[in-house]
Amino acid sequence: MGHRTPLYEEHVKAGARMVDFGGWDMPLHYGSQVAEHHAVRQQAGIFDVSHMRAVEVRGADARAYLRYMLANDVDKLGTPGKALYGCLLNEQGGVLDDLIVYFLAPDWFRLVVNAGPAEGDIAWLRAHAGRFGVDIAPRPDLAMIAVQGPRADEAASRVLGEAHATLARLKPFHGAFIGDTFLARTGYTGEAGFEILIDAREAPGLWRRFTDHGVVPAGLGARDTLRLEAGMNLYGHDMDATVSPLESGLAWTVSLAAEREFIGRSALLRQRAQGVTRRLTGLLLRAPGVVRDGQDLQGPWGRGTVTSGSFSPSLARGIGLVRVPAAAADGDACELIGRSGQVLDARLVTPPFVRQGRALIDL
């Protein structure tokens, strides 16, 4: 038995199929992951993401510390409440985790990290915290709920009452406190919506208020196809400690400006000077079928590998994220090697595939 989130009982009552994810018992789906996917693209869905770990970084030098720890530069965060996506790297430039950092006060930042790498992240963060005099404090007392979809705000206006006015004012990648509860316009689906960090004891009641207002519980299955359509990487699949952000479609999250030293910077500069040999992009299957993690592909530029593969419910086609030689261009035709060795016609495409309910690639 794995760890249970504060919403475990809600999932069981709703008939969820529970699976292990990063050491946690999590809902895969509540009957149909495809129906849940469509609910998020067209209406609104609610996800339990309490397996992700909130970690507080506190201290007068919290900003300087995070500028040293993260490949993205928290100096981009000027106003309290603003969020930034970035990677934690090792000295070799490999990705230890990807995370969101919220700037809450000059001496207070909050990180949200992935479930699987969380313990390693916390040890890594603490190992470097000493000389900055910052305190690293995980928050297992917080639950995290994501409400996503074009009607997420409409549901929030009914569930949150007056507090909804605060949410309504938030721009993308901004958050704000309502009492001790933190709301932010972030997510992992490519739809409008928000995420809520709330006291674990209050989470089941909030969950039920959203579902009572017609917001559809959605599991990890739908979360995976939604993020894949939205072209968002999944840690452990699309990047890990053996690859750099430059090889993982995450160069936009790396700030290499001259004056800032950070862990992994010299390795990334070396890699860039020598030439990045691989890159991450999208794959669209032209034949009927499903793309699977680990499948090989073959193009005029050599071989590639599927890092995340699935079936896109929105496009009704097999799609994936793939790591290919740097010479491979989006638009190139290639062949996916099926599980019994058969060859399937495919094409490289620039992610995202779908956002805001709309297809962004030509089929």
Place this chain on the structure above:
Amino acid sequence: MSKVPGDLRYTKSHEWVREEGALVVVGITDHAQDLMGDMVFVELPKPGTRLDAGKECAVVESVKAASDVYAPVAGEVTAVNEALASAPETLNTDPYGNGWLFKVKPADPGAAHTLLDASAYETLLASET
């Protein structure tokens, strides 16, 4: 609990067969579709294909996984369920009815009777969980 209709025969690999005159209709069980989740793609044999009992002859793919379907009996494929190409989710909603996969003229007319009956299949399911 998965549905296991009493009038069908079953395989250990979770196919069902129903006798229909001289033919047998083949599908996958409610338990199989439930384990796999939302079906999105079905690859069926061509009519006229000769099947060997126990050999893979079709593929069903869900969002989560791909799975081979094994021929419950030896014989010749006489018809396939073309409607599944555009509506694979029928395998989830009606696995014993409109979700049938293909029909076979068995080489041995009594072959279906060598398969598991409903109570034997239920015992198998109980032992797997």
